[in-house]
Amino acid sequence: MNSTLFLQSDISNPYLTYKTMLQNNPVYWDETNKIWALYSYEDCVSILKDPKAEIPTVNPNNEQKLNKKALEILNNLTRLSNGIQHKISKEIAMLLFSKMKSVDITSILSQLIKNNLAANKMDWVNSVCKKLPLLVVLKSFNFEDKDCSFILYQIESLVKIMLPQKTEEQVKSINEISETIFSIVEKQLFQLSFYESLSAKITESNALSLDEIKTISISNLIGLFIQSFDAGRGILSNSLLQILNNKTFSTKTEIEKSVIETLRFDPPIHNTRRIVVEDIFIGESLIKKNDSILLVLASANRDPKKFKNESKFDMERNTNTENLTFGIGGHMCLAKHFSIHLATEALWFLFNEFKTIKILENNIQYEPMINARLPKVIWISLQ
Numbered sequence: 350m351n352s353t354l355f356l357q358s359d360i361s362n363p364y365l366t367y368k369t370m371l372q373n374n375p376v377y378w379d380e381t382n383k384i385w386a387l388y389s390y391e392d393c394v395s396i397l398k399d400p401k402a403e404i405p406t407v408n409p410n411n412e413q414k415l416n417k418k419a420l421e422i423l424n425n426l427t428r429l430s431n432g433i434q435h436k437i438s439k440e441i442a443m444l445l446f447s448k449m450k451s452v453d454i455t456s457i458l459s460q461l462i463k464n465n466l467a468a469n470k471m472d473w474v475n476s477v478c479k480k481l482p483l484l485v486v487l488k489s490f491n492f493e494d495k496d497c498s499f500i501l502y503q504i505e506s507l508v509k510i511m512l513p514q515k516t517e518e519q520v521k522s523i524n525e526i527s528e529t530i531f532s533i534v535e536k537q538l539f540q541l542s543f544y545e546s547l548s549a550k551i552t553e554s555n556a557l558s559l560d561e562i563k564t565i566s567i568s569n570l571i572g573l574f575i576q577s578f579d580a581g582r583g584i585l586s587n588s589l590l591q592i593l594n595n596k597t598f599s600t601k602t603e604i605e606k607s608v609i610e611t612l613r614f615d616p617p618i619h620n621t622r623r624i625v626v627e628d629i630f631i632g633e634s635l636i637k638k639n640d641s642i643l644l645v646l647a648s649a650n651r652d653p654k655k656f657k658n659e660s661k662f663d664m665e666r667n668t669n670t671e672n673l674t675f676g677i678g679g680h681m682c683l684a685k686h687f688s689i690h691l692a693t694e695a696l697w698f699l700f701n702e703f704k705t706i707k708i709l710e711n712n713i714q715y716e717p718m719i720n721a722r723l724p725k726v727i728w729i730s731l732q
């Protein structure tokens with residue numbers, strides 16, 4: 350039997366594997382990796398909504414030897430917390446997110462294209478996808494250009510802080526950059542006009558000191574950078590590939606529908622994990638306290654019980670928006686609409702600006718990641 354955990358770089362079509370598993374083993378115990386894997390839409394939704402299934406701890410007892418600042422960031426991230434800590438950090442993350450000022454996505458994009466286009470060719474992933482979502486977030490919080498450049502340069506190392514397992518090298522670079530990023534964000538946070546009222550609001554509803562609120566706020570602002578990087582990169586890459594493949598670029602509405610269908614059909618994030626804090630049943634399978642679960646969201650998105658003609662890219666299917674790519678329940682992504690809007694604006698600008706856009710890659714290679722399917726490079730020609 351296949352392992353449920355594989356690198357996306359090692360497999361050309363993971364959807365065939367998901368299809369087989371959904372048909373034959375929708376609730377599967379992977380003995381090698383000691384993890385349950387869920388492949389159906391119904392089971393993924395029920396676990397995502399179940400308070401008995403929590404977010405697993407990354408780096409228990411600091412076994413990965415992160416330094417003080419890196420640990421402070423990791424331990425305060427809403428994405429990785431549970432219970433009351435999640436309630437507070439999510440409230441702060443949402444307040445920060447709601448205060449983002451609107452920035453002109455197309456002028457940032459057009460500058461990126463100008464800086465990177467040579468002989469009408471450009472690598473879409475490294476020139477745009479890895480930069481645009483994070484730059485939009487940074488500029489929405491008024492970060493200075495030099496701080497934007499520093500964070501943009503370091504983000505690829507910093508995002509590794511989320512990995513359940515890290516190499517020594519990854520820990521070393523996370524430790525090296527955490528303190529500087531923390532102090533850049535701290536300085537900027539105090540310049541934001543809304544910060545005082547945000548922290549007053551949080552002290553009113555929770556028994557926390559101003560210092561504690563400051564640390565949670567800085568960590569979750571950094572969390573927004575982290576979250577925007579991989580997934581933001583993926584939505585832009587995968588949507589471009591699908592739109593060109595399906596030739597669905599004639600209107601902005603068509604682009605938006607294609608982005609949403611891409612999120613179902615070829616999502617950047619393929620799975621997320623939970624740990625069970627009390628015995629539960631999924632159908633006839635007993636999931637015991639402390640068992641780990643892999644929720645294969647990309648498989649749930651192709652469950653024929655939910656999505657008719659599930660293997661077809663169909664931007665008109667009326668259930669497309671119900672894909673699970675942003676999660677669901679208490680930990681659902683807070684940037685769903687932001688991400689769809691950003692991708693739609695960026696791709697509409699691209700197709701409006703250039704008459705002919707061609708993919709120059711024959712064989713897209715993916716990053717060696719377990720949870721995300723992200724093209725490494727996509728060379729395109731723009732005429």
Ligand code: HEM
Nearest residue numbers: 427428573576577580581584621674675676680682684688
């Ligand atoms: C295509 C783009 C994106 C995808 C597919 C995505 C996906 C997800 C998923 C699946 C989760 C839930 C994880 C779980 O329950 O286990 C999540 C949570 C989260 N996302 Fe996103 N995300 C995207 C973009 C973003 C962006 C741009 C931001 C910030 C600017 C962001 C911020 C967050 C945060 C803060 C959480 C944690 C919410 C919580 O702890 O309750 N995401 N995202």
